[in-house]
Amino acid sequence: MKFRAERSEFADAVMWAQRTVGDRATLPALSGIKLRVDGDRLFLASTNLEIDSALSVPVQGERDGAVLVLGKLLADVVRTLPNAAVTAEVTADVLHLTCGRAQFDLRLMPVEDFPALKEPSADGAVAVMKAEEFARTVAQVARSASTDDARPVLTGVNLEATAGSLTAVATDSYRLAMRTVPWDQGADTTVLVPRRAMEQARHAAEILGSEVSLLLEPAQVTFSFSDRRLVTRLIEGKFPDVRQLIPAGFERRLTVDRAELMEVVKRVAVVGDSNTSVTPVTLHLSADTVLVKAGSGEIGQAEEALPGALEGEDLQIAFNPRYLADGLDAAGSERVVLEFRDELKPAVLRPAPADAEAGPASSRPEADFLYLLMPVRV
Amino acid sequence: MRLVIARCTVDYAGRLTAHLPSAVRLIMVKADGCVAVHADGGAYKPLNWMNAPNTLIEGDGVWTVTDPKGEMLTITLHEVLLDVAEDCGDDPGLSKDGVEAHLQELLAAHPTALGDGLTLVRREYQTGIGPVDLLCRDPEGRAVAVEVKRRGEIDGVEQLTRYLDRLNRDPLLRPVRGLFAAQRIKPQARVLAEDRGIYCVEVDYDDLRGLASDELRLF
Numbered sequence: 001m002k003f004r005a006e007r008s009e010f011a012d013a014v015m016w017a018q019r020t021v022g023d024r025a026t027l028p029a030l031s032g033i034k035l036r037v038d039g040d041r042l043f044l045a046s047t048n049l050e051i052d053s054a055l056s057v058p059v060q061g062e063r064d065g066a067v068l069v070l071g072k073l074l075a076d077v078v079r080t081l082p083n084a085a086v087t088a089e090v091t092a093d094v095l096h097l098t099c100g101r102a103q104f105d106l107r108l109m110p111v112e113d114f115p116a117l118k119e120p121s122a123d124g125a126v127a128v129m130k131a132e133e134f135a136r137t138v139a140q141v142a143r144s145a146s147t148d149d150a151r152p153v154l155t156g157v158n159l160e161a162t163a164g165s166l167t168a169v170a171t172d173s174y175r176l177a178m179r180t181v182p183w184d185q186g187a188d189t190t191v192l193v194p195r196r197a198m199e200q201a202r203h204a205a206e207i208l209g210s211e212v213s214l215l216l217e218p219a220q221v222t223f224s225f226s227d228r229r230l231v232t233r234l235i236e237g238k239f240p241d242v243r244q245l246i247p248a249g250f251e252r253r254l255t256v257d258r259a260e261l262m263e264v265v266k267r268v269a270v271v272g273d274s275n276t277s278v279t280p281v282t283l284h285l286s287a288d289t290v291l292v293k294a295g296s297g298e299i300g301q302a303e304e305a306l307p308g309a310l311e312g313e314d315l316q317i318a319f320n321p322r323y324l325a326d327g328l329d330a331a332g333s334e335r336v337v338l339e340f341r342d343e344l345k346p347a348v349l350r351p352a353p354a355d356a357e358a359g360p361a362s363s364r365p366e367a368d369f370l371y372l373l374m375p376v377r378v
Numbered sequence: 379m380r381l382v383i384a385r386c387t388v389d390y391a392g393r394l395t396a397h398l399p400s401a402v403r404l405i406m407v408k409a410d411g412c413v414a415v416h417a418d419g420g421a422y423k424p425l426n427w428m429n430a431p432n433t434l435i436e437g438d439g440v441w442t443v444t445d446p447k448g449e450m451l452t453i454t455l456h457e458v459l460l461d462v463a464e465d466c467g468d469d470p471g472l473s474k475d476g477v478e479a480h481l482q483e484l485l486a487a488h489p490t491a492l493g494d495g496l497t498l499v500r501r502e503y504q505t506g507i508g509p510v511d512l513l514c515r516d517p518e519g520r521a522v523a524v525e526v527k528r529r530g531e532i533d534g535v536e537q538l539t540r541y542l543d544r545l546n547r548d549p550l551l552r553p554v555r556g557l558f559a560a561q562r563i564k565p566q567a568r569v570l571a572e573d574r575g576i577y578c579v580e581v582d583y584d585d586l587r588g589l590a591s592d593e594l595r596l597f
Contacts (some may be wrong), residue, residue, distance in 0.1 A: 049393065173595065240597055242597075374596050375594060376593075
């Protein structure tokens with residue numbers, strides 16, 4: 001195998017493949033990236049048995065062939081290469097990389113040990129989304145997935161496709177994020193995709209732009225981009241019925257500048273950072289002011305007020321500052337609407353309607369993003 | 379449990395192939411069908427393993443382990459140094475200090491986790507032959523004797539039966555209903571309990587701990 005590639009393209013491709021290299025010491029082949037040259041294209045593949053990555057980049061191919069090289073080592077090497085064309089040539093069990101005056105000899109692994117990657121079904125119904133919208137949806141939702149493997153179903157993003165819309169939901173039982181986007185496939189399907197796979201797909205969508213094709217199948221999901229593909233297995237188990245958690249009504253409704261509230265929450269929460277457990281921030285809501293307080297006599301205290309329009313009676317309610325800031329960050333709009341029942345019931349956060357003044361309580365914003373946040377008892 | 383120490387080579391074929399060259403290793407075959415190949419190192423992690431359900435075929439110096447997913451582990455035995463088998467019987471499970479007591483404490487604080495409207499009368503209620511973990515009252519005012527275990531097995535049901543027999547002799551308490559609470563109740567224990575009119579409730583220790591702390595959750 002022999003090829004010549006642009007350093008930046010080759011490095012980007014290796015870095016991307018490296019993200020799904022496995023780390024199971026008992027299966028050494030998983031720690032490798034498979035490189036295959038076919039004509040003037042270099043194909044890279046890696047898998048951790050959960051997510052399979054495949055991509056190809058244009059190269060100047062001189063000799064076809066396939067090799068398996070240690071992923072981390074290859075990534076570390078290409079990251080440091082000077083900005084010049086890269087020549088790669090295999091002799092016996094060594095990959096010789098030359099870039100400018102730098103030369104590396106990397107020992108190869110048996111390529112036949114590399115597992116066959118999962119293949120999407122050829123006749124499946126593929127839906128196409130704008131990459132920007134896909135990336136934004138994942139960014140808004142996936143952060144609410146749990147990182148605790150004790151409850152695997154909460155570590156994924158539930159994708160529920162119905163005629164005309166796709167709803168992505170994630171929850172760690174303290175907060176929940178839900179976004180609905182248009183969907184050009186009619187078939188009803190629900191899949192629970194590992195958060196890591198969604199994040200990897202988002203990364204691809206962000207760097208490549210254009211469009212992403214999604215193929216939802218009963219046992220796997222495929223995300224395809226112009227030059228790369230991710231196939232992920234699904235999380236087994238039933239995702240909780242989360243729609244019943246969304247309150248049907250509210251007693252109080254706050255409209256507030258999103259960026260300003262987020263900044264204040266982050267600033268005030270600093271006094272809790274030295275604690276091992278997260279110190280809640282308390283929002284003191286009155287007709288036209290939001291007073292944000294945090295801290296205790298032992299460590300230090302902070303408070304800051306900002307303007308906010310409250311419909312309903314005054315309320316004091318406390319939240320985990322990180323979860324509140326996550327929701328505000330995810331909403332993305334200029335202003336947000338927060339709906340409350342009382343200090344112990346979940347609050348609903350939505351982007352405020354684009355028009356300058358919030359309408360009466362009855363005209364709820366028909367936003368496609370919703371963040372449900374459980375308060376903290378203080 | 380069968381333990382074989384042998385010089386062997388091991389080949390795995392499934393979604394990928396893996397080969398362990400010839401060396402002395404421990405092969406563990408558990409009663410549930412799990413097969414694990416250990417080296418003399420690497421802590422608890424086997425070099426190769428196949429989770430049950432498996433089919434183990436012992437050929438002449440070659441063991442073939444297959445599972446329904448089509449994965450295959452082939453163990454070629456060059457020299458068997460030890461081959462012993464022992465029936466370990468039922469495992470009582472991991473007993474962590476304090477967990478059962480903590481479970482009892484949590485259920486005493488949140489008796490409604492055992493049944494709607496249940497209120498605590500007292501913990502460790504003496505019966506004359508030992509204390510029953512919790513004595514509660516249901517919404518109709520009837521007494522409910524609760525035995526709390528980490529793992530619900532037949533001996534726990536027998537224990538509660540004995541307590542109920544004693545408690546039902548007390549005219550101020552009777553009729554006393556039995557409630558058997560555990561993180562996991564074995565099917566045989568459940569059948570025996572329900573046959574004797576004892577209610578069974580499986581409780582989630584982690585959820586209870588969540589209840590005990592001030593953490594509010596969506597579900």
